[in-house]
Amino acid sequence: MPPINRREMLKLASITSLATLASASPEAASAEPATEHGPTPRWGLFEAALQGPADGNPFNDVQLEATFTLGHRTIDIRGFYDGKGVYKLRFMPDTEGEWSYITRSNAAALNGKSGKFTCSTAVTTNHGPVSVRNTHHFAYADGTPYFPFGTTCYAWVHQGEDVQRDTLEALQKAHFNKIRMCVFPKSYEYNHNDPPFYPFERDAKGNHDFSRPNPAFFAHIEQRIADLQAIGCEADLILFHPYDRWGFSSMPAEADDFYLRYVLARMSAFPNIWWSLANEFDLMKAKSVQDFDRFFHIVEQDDPFCHLRSIHYSQVMYDYTRPWVTHASLQTSDFESAEAWLKTWRKPICFDEVKYEGNFASRWGNLSGEEMTRRFWLGVIAGCYVTHGETYLDPDTAFDETASPTIPWSHGGKLRGTSPARIAFLRKLVENTAALPGTNAKRTGLDAQPAAYYLNASSVDETGKDAEAILYYFDYHQPIFYEFALPAHDFTAEMIDPWNMTITVLPGTFKGKSKIRLSGRPYQAVRFRRVRLSTP
């Protein structure tokens, strides 16, 4: 770990919490007219820039907060120093109307500044932030169901621009709608390159000053988060991780907390952020579970927009029952335990690392495309969600120790695996199976039917009683027929081939006990949809 300046650290620790700067009363600055800003669409990013002191350590020395108001509603946010004497306030308005704000600061130039703007109708591609719905599922703020079908590119923002462009293209082409990605750069197998930006100021010897964030580093990540938002992709942002050679995984507690608050001030206003407190927190030897508990509390306190919060482990599971965790982020492919976990935690479950499709020597990085596809199906049928990752070495250069291959799981870049197309097929299928018509449907989502003879999951109507759609998955079973026990309504039946991505509608409708001929091939699925459903 590089040496740190302990005195600076102690100063960081003295940063006041939100709303303690009340002495800088709004009235003291009321003489100054409010800045008129252009409109911000609902769930868009409102940003106000203010000029303030650039001397000393503005990150430490200057506190800036603001209160945003709509009618009788107020929301306190924390501003941040963006370098070169510029301070910023960021805000994500969630309600249309006339918003105003006023600042408080210990720096006179930043105190009592006010402004206003109109929050206009949301742009059609922005459905707002995702939160939990129906206990085990997700939806956007506008009510649109959200089913996570994501991938993993831990360090993509720390690669060259071309790789980053390739990554965005690949994500869009593959229809992934979530990405697991780290704030800090990564040092691990196949990941020995230095990042283009460092998160903190860095001297000639490579020592990092944890009390001086590098605004360009964060601005760069924010651009990528905005790019993701433009292609409908949630950024599952990993705040800490163990794969580090620079000291970012073992900063003192004060530096950790300061870093967190800085990230939260900068990024909370992005609609498509999810907070992942850590990747494999239990491998971070300098941290305890209690440190992560504290980080959760900081995120809870400093994110005014209440984005989703979770944490990922390697061997030792975090206690996902804790109230500050919104959903589980698992490293396992034990789908058979999903039923018990869903019942215990009463939260959505993302199987965020089920191993990766690829050809690595390491056991975690060499699933076949078929097996990855199968794991997505098993997860979905268990009433949960699954995350992809890809780890292919080019067979021609796999033995070349000097090669620095671009591997999507870490660098991003182009995808070459066979599972992404099948995952996209499944995503569409789930969206058309589990999303009830109407944005306020109470029961959107597929819930496993554990007592059933074969794996199946169903979505139910708004009464919560009747199956609207039932999706069966036969895994390695290859029956030539099966007697399905359907509810006493008419259903259409479709034979689904998850690998060949075909859907074959059976003639007629089915009701109650229905003996249906199947293909006799393994890894097939059957979908039943209630006849009154309009078929998308």
Added chain:
Amino acid sequence: MPPINRREMLKLASITSLATLASASPEAASAEPATEHGPTPRWGLFEAALQGPADGNPFNDVQLEATFTLGHRTIDIRGFYDGKGVYKLRFMPDTEGEWSYITRSNAAALNGKSGKFTCSTAVTTNHGPVSVRNTHHFAYADGTPYFPFGTTCYAWVHQGEDVQRDTLEALQKAHFNKIRMCVFPKSYEYNHNDPPFYPFERDAKGNHDFSRPNPAFFAHIEQRIADLQAIGCEADLILFHPYDRWGFSSMPAEADDFYLRYVLARMSAFPNIWWSLANEFDLMKAKSVQDFDRFFHIVEQDDPFCHLRSIHYSQVMYDYTRPWVTHASLQTSDFESAEAWLKTWRKPICFDEVKYEGNFASRWGNLSGEEMTRRFWLGVIAGCYVTHGETYLDPDTAFDETASPTIPWSHGGKLRGTSPARIAFLRKLVENTAALPGTNAKRTGLDAQPAAYYLNASSVDETGKDAEAILYYFDYHQPIFYEFALPAHDFTAEMIDPWNMTITVLPGTFKGKSKIRLSGRPYQAVRFRRVRLSTP
């Protein structure tokens, strides 16, 4: 259950145990000259027929025992009534030399009869009965290693002659060397036909007299067991099972014991018998675990040749630690638990029902050929053994409720699945990998290496220290290379494709840490053999 004659049952209960007929002293009959029999090869079936009383109930009324002698060694056996006034003694000599016998009976015509025969060299196809070797493995009595690669045809001896012929042909063609088969006929899904023979005398109303076995029924099974022996197949004979409409699964305790002793007297002398106390004992509602404990004791007492003994369950595992169980006979595909079970039980483990290859609607009867093949590999690599079964319906007649298909799992008959050829390939591979040169090799068998990164099992040399051969199986992993940690000896390496059944020898030899290019395809295997091994 048909009505039984309680008085007859009580008589059965009074049958004396072996060696209690000492009052019929040999000397009393010494006047009669000993019968000279022709030679019996080692582990062949010696049989002597004696004429005795045919009135009353000879099964009940007459007790017949004999003592076989070679030098100072004696072996007591029980004779049995074979109908029409004929009584038989059967004996399997395990040592070459001049054997003699003398009978004891409560019937004068059968008492004090003596005879002698020479036990000659074994025929080359008969290696003797199988027993446990090296804690977790098996070998024939002549020291030849035996690796069980068996299948399941529960009721094949109860079908028409053509199906029985087809079964023997199919077994031989597929190179199965063990068959799980029932003594009693079976009544279950797709198995509604009546058997050609019944085990007991049966009146016009279909009532069975459990005190009067039907010799033709047993002689027929014995012929099939001899047929199996001729093709190198062990008969894993299931003594009780729950799939019954005749009352054989719910006889009174006395009848159970009488039946067992009758079977043991008739069949123990066959070299290729294994005793399976029950199929799915826990589904036999009329029986308790204590009944099966008692059955085990009867088998221990009455089988002079100590054939292998186990019992198979459905849901509730029998306690395989009990000393009278020679090996475990599991219904599960939980290969990951094998390590713990092997350590706890210190016995060989046969995964005797891992579900069947087929296309049934029932979940237990519709594995793909690929999945069945995979399960065999997982079992072998776990240091255990696996049993096959096939349940294919003809797609053309699958919906025909009046069809009575011939399904190997129950009826026997022709095999059509894709796994048997791959299982035969694996059997040959294991025989060439795990059987050390020399019949007395102490460590023959593949033992799982649980700490290894990938699944692998090895056979070790006679010192028990050094790997002779190592077999890796990559399951759904598809690495493009892997660094194997070999012992410090030269090994040859072969790439094995378990599905395409190819073996590709790599040029050169390998020692210590060896980074080797692999195919990047899933479900592949690699075999290393110590160079000094002669390659079969």
